[in-house]
Amino acid sequence: MQTVPDWTRLHEAPEIQGHIRQSASDFEVTEVLDYALSGDGEHDYLWLEKRDANTTWIAGKLARHAGIRESDVGFAGLKDRNAVTRQWFSVRRPSSAGTDWDSFGLPGVRILEQARHGRKLRRGAHSGNKFRIALRGVDAPATTVNERLDLIRVAGVPNYFGAQRFGRDGNNLQLATDLFAGRRLRRNKRSIALSAARSYLFNHILQHRVREGSWNRLIPGECACLDGSNSIFVVDHVDQELQKRCENMDIHPGGALWGRGESACSGDILLLEQSAVAPFEELKKGLETQMDQSRRALRLAVRDLQWELDTQTLWLEFRLTRGGYATAVLREIASFPL
Structure with missing residues (x-):
């Protein structure tokens, strides 16, 4: 059975500790329909x-x-x-x-x-979601909190799929393994299994890019993703205009959502992605029989980020594009039990 790792963070493990979802009102989500x-x-x-x-x-x-x-x-x-x-x-x-x-x-x-x-x-x-989240039991100086949040506001965070995608104890990945072994699943279970397998491979690709420091910069052969859109284009050469657009978070490096068909990227990026998923041949081959390959941005912009630290409770407000996980933001801020 595949295990779900603690994916590599952008910065070192947070010094801040806390708790989320102490009550439903600690985690508010408002959909944005444009x-x-x-x-x-x-x-x-x-x-x-x-x-x-x-x-x-x-x-x-x-x-x-x-x-x-x-x-x-x-x-x-x-x-x-x-x-x-x-x-x-x-x-x-x-x-x-x-x-x-x-x-x-x-x-x-x-x-x-x-x-x-x-x-x-x-x-x-929808174009995205607005979040208002309480992180309770925070025992860290305001300077530590402010420094970490200022970094996130400027740089964004790695666009990992959240732990909930994989189910409790990675059970959705086991569903995928069972599906690819020939087990028949009901339609909703099949969809959950395929999504979990695809997300797992994407997160491994993203983790490789985070570790080598290229998750937020364009490389020739890259497939760039337009922010907040499904539109992608191949980057043959990284000129000043593309570099500026990437710095402004108008475009982001992309990673494979695994499936059938040839990859649109090439060169070092193609080799990196193939290397990242090579240990998971069963999931890789299974997805290639079930779904077409597509791309997802490696970076998640954290828009309109505001915060207030009040008596060991850190209130956060921010907006994410659709498909972005609030937990991908929170794990870069603090360590907390799920």
């Missing part, structure tokens, strides 16, 4: 706040209330369970009369706003 809703159409859009609840569980309850299939409910991304989260759901209207949402009620769930739109909300439609 397009206007039309006000008309066959889908109700619900701006919903949930506490201690899974996104998919909420989607099922919304479908049941509306009398529609669960597949007719849309959401842009999965949000943390042990948290207070705010996000949009789309729900297909079963008839022109629509659904009475005033009568919808679940413990810990509130509908904050209603709207309409012509299209279902698709995965990845």
